[in-house]
Amino acid sequence: MGVIDFLMQGFQTAIQPENLFFAFIGVLIGTAVGVLPGIGPMSGVALLIPVTATLTGGMEPSAAATSSIILLAGVYYGAMYGGSTTSILLNTPGESSSVVTTLDGYQMAKQGRAGSALSIAAIGSFAAGIVSVIGLALLANPLSEMALRFGPAEYFSLMLLGLAAVSGLAGGSITKAWMMTVTGMLLATIGIDAVSGVARFTYEIPVLFGGLEFLTVAVGLFALGEVFKTILHKEDDQERVAKVGRVIPSKTDLKESAGPIARGSILGFFIGVLPGAGATLASFFSYIAEKKLSKTPEKFGKGAIAGVAAPESANNAASGGAMIPLLTLGIPGSGTTAILMGALIMYNVQPGPLLFSDHPDVAWGLIASMFIGNLMLLVLNMPLVKVFAKIIETPPKFLLPIIIAISVFGVYAVQVTTFDLYLLIGFGLAGYLLAKNDYPLAPLVLGLVLGPMIENNMRRALTTSNGDFMVFIQNPISAIFLVCSVLWILIPFLLKLKGKNVVVNVEG
Amino acid sequence: MNTGSFDRYASVIFALVGAAFLFESRNIATSAYGSEVGPNVFPFLLGLILILLSVKLFLESLKSIHNKNKNREKLMIKRFLIILIASILYASLLETIGYLISTFIFLFLSFQTMEKGGWIKNALVAGTFSFCVYFLFVVVLKGSLPGLPIWFS
Numbered sequence: 001m002g003v004i005d006f007l008m009q010g011f012q013t014a015i016q017p018e019n020l021f022f023a024f025i026g027v028l029i030g031t032a033v034g035v036l037p038g039i040g041p042m043s044g045v046a047l048l049i050p051v052t053a054t055l056t057g058g059m060e061p062s063a064a065a066t067s068s069i070i071l072l073a074g075v076y077y078g079a080m081y082g083g084s085t086t087s088i089l090l091n092t093p094g095e096s097s098s099v100v101t102t103l104d105g106y107q108m109a110k111q112g113r114a115g116s117a118l119s120i121a122a123i124g125s126f127a128a129g130i131v132s133v134i135g136l137a138l139l140a141n142p143l144s145e146m147a148l149r150f151g152p153a154e155y156f157s158l159m160l161l162g163l164a165a166v167s168g169l170a171g172g173s174i175t176k177a178w179m180m181t182v183t184g185m186l187l188a189t190i191g192i193d194a195v196s197g198v199a200r201f202t203y204e205i206p207v208l209f210g211g212l213e214f215l216t217v218a219v220g221l222f223a224l225g226e227v228f229k230t231i232l233h234k235e236d237d238q239e240r241v242a243k244v245g246r247v248i249p250s251k252t253d254l255k256e257s258a259g260p261i262a263r264g265s266i267l268g269f270f271i272g273v274l275p276g277a278g279a280t281l282a283s284f285f286s287y288i289a290e291k292k293l294s295k296t297p298e299k300f301g302k303g304a305i306a307g308v309a310a311p312e313s314a315n316n317a318a319s320g321g322a323m324i325p326l327l328t329l330g331i332p333g334s335g336t337t338a339i340l341m342g343a344l345i346m347y348n349v350q351p352g353p354l355l356f357s358d359h360p361d362v363a364w365g366l367i368a369s370m371f372i373g374n375l376m377l378l379v380l381n382m383p384l385v386k387v388f389a390k391i392i393e394t395p396p397k398f399l400l401p402i403i404i405a406i407s408v409f410g411v412y413a414v415q416v417t418t419f420d421l422y423l424l425i426g427f428g429l430a431g432y433l434l435a436k437n438d439y440p441l442a443p444l445v446l447g448l449v450l451g452p453m454i455e456n457n458m459r460r461a462l463t464t465s466n467g468d469f470m471v472f473i474q475n476p477i478s479a480i481f482l483v484c485s486v487l488w489i490l491i492p493f494l495l496k497l498k499g500k501n502v503v504v505n506v507e508g
Numbered sequence: 509m510n511t512g513s514f515d516r517y518a519s520v521i522f523a524l525v526g527a528a529f530l531f532e533s534r535n536i537a538t539s540a541y542g543s544e545v546g547p548n549v550f551p552f553l554l555g556l557i558l559i560l561l562s563v564k565l566f567l568e569s570l571k572s573i574h575n576k577n578k579n580r581e582k583l584m585i586k587r588f589l590i591i592l593i594a595s596i597l598y599a600s601l602l603e604t605i606g607y608l609i610s611t612f613i614f615l616f617l618s619f620q621t622m623e624k625g626g627w628i629k630n631a632l633v634a635g636t637f638s639f640c641v642y643f644l645f646v647v648v649l650k651g652s653l654p655g656l657p658i659w660f661s
Contacts, residue, residue: 054651175565176515179522182558186529186551193547198537200547201529231622232588398633401618404595405611409641412602413651421599425592437514455550462545 007137010364013066014372019365022055022067023373026074027380033075034082035391036399040095041079041319042442043222045072045339047403049215049346050410065347066362070369072343073323076336077129077370080279080319081377084121084312085388088114089242097279097315100287104300104307109242115385116249117308122381123249124261124313129374131265132272132320136327136367139273140356143328147353152460153471157481159454162331164485165275167443174492176439184447185454187212194452195459207419214342214448215414219407220424221441225431227403230396232432244386257309260290268314272321275333282318283311320370326351327363331450335442338449345449515569519562526558590621606656611638 013019026048033044052071056064083098088105101121108117150158167177190201191211202208249257267289268282290310291300300307325331330352332338344351344362355363381388411424435441465471473479529551536548598614615634619626645651 054645054649057649057651173565173568175561175568179558179561179565182554182561183522183525186525186554186558189529189551189554196537196547198547200536200551201532228588228592231591232583232585395623397619397622400622401591401615402637404591404618405615405637405641408595408598408602409607409611409645409653413645413653416652418599418603421602422596425595425599429592433514437518439518458550459545467545 003137003141006141006360006364007368009360010366010368011371013361013365014070014368019067019070019369020372022052022071023074023369024376024380026071027078027373027376030075030078030080031082031085031377031381031388032078032391034079034095035085035388036082036394039223039226039403040083041076041336042339043219043226044079045075045336045343046215046218047223047406047410048072048075049219049339049343050414051406052343053346053414061348062359062361065344065349065359066365068347069340069344069349069362069366070373072340073366073370074373074376076340077125077316077319077373078377080316081122081125081312081381082388084125084308085118085385086392088117088121088308089244089389090392097283097318098312099280100283100311101308103287104302104304106242107301107303108305108308111303112243112245113303113305114242115245116253117305118244118385119249119382120253120257120305120309121312122378122385123254124257124264124309125316126374126378127261128265128268128313128315128317129320129370129377132269132317132323133367133371133374135269135273136320136324136370139324140328140363140367143324144353144356147329150353150477151475152457152464153475153478154481156454156457156461157472157478157485158329159331159450159457161481161485161488162275162325162333163443163446163450163454164488166333166446173438174489177443180434180439180441181443181447184444184449185451186447187217187444188448188451189455195456207417212423212448213411213415213420214445215346216411216420216423217427217448218339218342218445219411220427221431221434221444223403223407224424224428225435225441227400228428228432229436231400244389248382253305257305260286260306260310261313263289263293264310264313265317268317269321271314272318272333273324275325275331278322278334279315279318282314286310286314323366323370327355327366328353330355330453332446335445338442338446342445342449512569512571515565519566519569522565523559523562526555526562528555530555530559587621591618594618594621603654607653608638608642608655611641 014023029048030041030044033039034041039047049068049072052068055071056068059067079095080097083093083095084101084105087093087098087101088109091102091106093099093102105117105121108114163181167174167181188211190208192199192202192209199209264286267286268279271282271285272278287307287310290306291297294300294304294306296304319336322333322337325333326337326341330341330350332341341351349355349359349362407424408421411420431441461471462469471478472482533548533551533555536551537546594614594617598610601610612634615637616630619630619634642653642655646653646655
């Protein structure tokens with residue numbers, strides 16, 4: 001069967017009424033989450049895993065996995081889009097990937113053109129979504145076929161490369177990023193060892209035998225950590241929300257932004273495919289590129305529509321591109337995709353090359369639903385922009401305690417132990433303290449998800465080589481991956497020594 | 509932002525965590541059947557790496573100590589502590605007094621802590637939230653949550 005057949009089958013899965021419903025709910029909640037201050041895509045997706053788990057509770061496992069991943073992916077790109085709304089209307093980016101949007105977006109809002117900025121952002125996101133779906137459909141098969149030939153040694157090195165990429169770009173201090181990664185992997189070793197069946201670090205405590213639940217850790221670190229931060233640091237400056245104005249973009253606006261949208265989408269997609277790079281870099285680069293290409297670069301920063309269109313398309317395309325390493329190689333390139341991966345594993349669906357042969361309905365259903373989800377995002381956002389602008393004004397007084405209550409409910413509904421609730425609060429505190437002191441949290445979650453897989457592959461490779469560590473270097477593909485990961489660590493380090501500023505990705 | 513002093517404490521704590529894993533991994537069986545690499549190797553290596561990274565962080569933190577940040581942001585410690593303790597109590601009482609009552613009390617208390625006043629509105633929001641979640645989850649989706657206190661039903 002060709003790609004077209006698979007994609008058609010994917011569409012059949014995606015347009016089933018319940019999946020359409022899930023995509024709709026996902027996009028809707030995602031946009032709301034993106035608009036709300038304090039919760040970004042990462043905490044939004046983490047917070048909704050338990051909700052989707054209960055929503056899909058009565059379905060058969062494979063269908064449940066498809067539906068919930070469709071919903072969660074909807075939340076992901078919905079939140080990416082929602083983040084731009086606050087950038088434009090409030091001058092406060094919802095997440096780091098829409099920081100660049102504030103430069104021209106807020107200026108446009110000041111000039112009373114907020115409506116066209118918002119709609120161009122929606123159109124750009126839609127175009128970018130289409131580009132990334134096409135790219136995904138084209139690249140998925142060849143990549144997963146290549147990855148199928150990988151043995152444990154190649155996998156080990158490839159995952160190490162993934163970790164190196166994310167940790168190397170994760171924040172201010174590379175040491176801190178690596179510490180978080182290693183801590184994540186260490187936490188993952190708690191519980192019954194999957195290979196030998198030996199209990200590790202459990203001390204006869206029954207709740208520890210299953211290991212620390214990924215969901216509890218993620219919700220605690222991201223959602224609760226963020227809530228604690230907002231409770232402690234009161235924000236006095238209630239900025240005024242700009243008026244939305246005319247929503248339909250004018251013809252000149254459309255004409256001016258067509259090029260930037262196309263370029264931003266393609267550039268963003270390829271940056272998104274690279275592990276660790278992600279949406280923030282994508283939006284940043286595309287803005288710079290547009291400014292260089294433009295005939296009137298002096299307009300940028302003063303409300304140029306290209307300065308909204310390009311980064312918005314780029315960051316959405318990047319979030320689509322980030323799905324490629326996740327689905328085909330089983331390696332999440334960012335914090336949010338790591339959480340999506342954790343959700344898939346919860347449903348016993350292992351992302352990776354086998355996904356396309358074992359669960360084609362999940363993989364292609366997701367790809368097709370991203371297309372539908374992007375369409376929904378466009379249809380939903382043009383008329384509802386004003387409603388979403390209202391959501392910004394939700395008083396934090398109600399919002400913050402309710403987020404705590406939803407976290408507690410979500411974790412308890414899935415885990416049904418009080419122990420996990422204490423763990424949740426503990427990780428919330430840790431998340432606040434670590435994030436406040438510039439310790440990036442995404443690598444920790446990545447380590448937690450990838451840790452067991454890295455360990456299994458390492459041990460399988462070492463078992464075949466009788467404990468000889470040289471197997472990772474003697475194998476040519478594995479050696480290439482290892483060299484790449486070493487370079488990924490060394491190059492920023494060397495640049496820093498030279499006193500150059502390294503572009504850092506703070507996105508999840 | 510100056511994170512020097514926090515980094516020093518953190519590096520010690522992370523080193524201790526690493527050491528604990530390193531030390532405790534020696535108590536795990538050293539070999540798995542048919543393999544030379546037992547379940548102890550991976551945590552042992554990671555523990556070692558974590559200790560080394562902590563040392564590196566400690567050294568880095570010594571450099572950044574001098575530039576002390578004077579104008580500290582005022583933190584809302586009291587508000588935070590009340591909500592934190594309320595969350596812990598909420599977690600521990602959830603199973604005994606049931607979801608409906610514990611959630612209502614927790615939300616109401618937190619709303620009041622965040623901003624005094626508006627009793628009726630706060631109670632209404634708290635009540636609606638706990639009832640709606642319970643209704644949707646238990647009645648519509650047939651999930652299981654401890655609804656009311658054990659002695660009540």
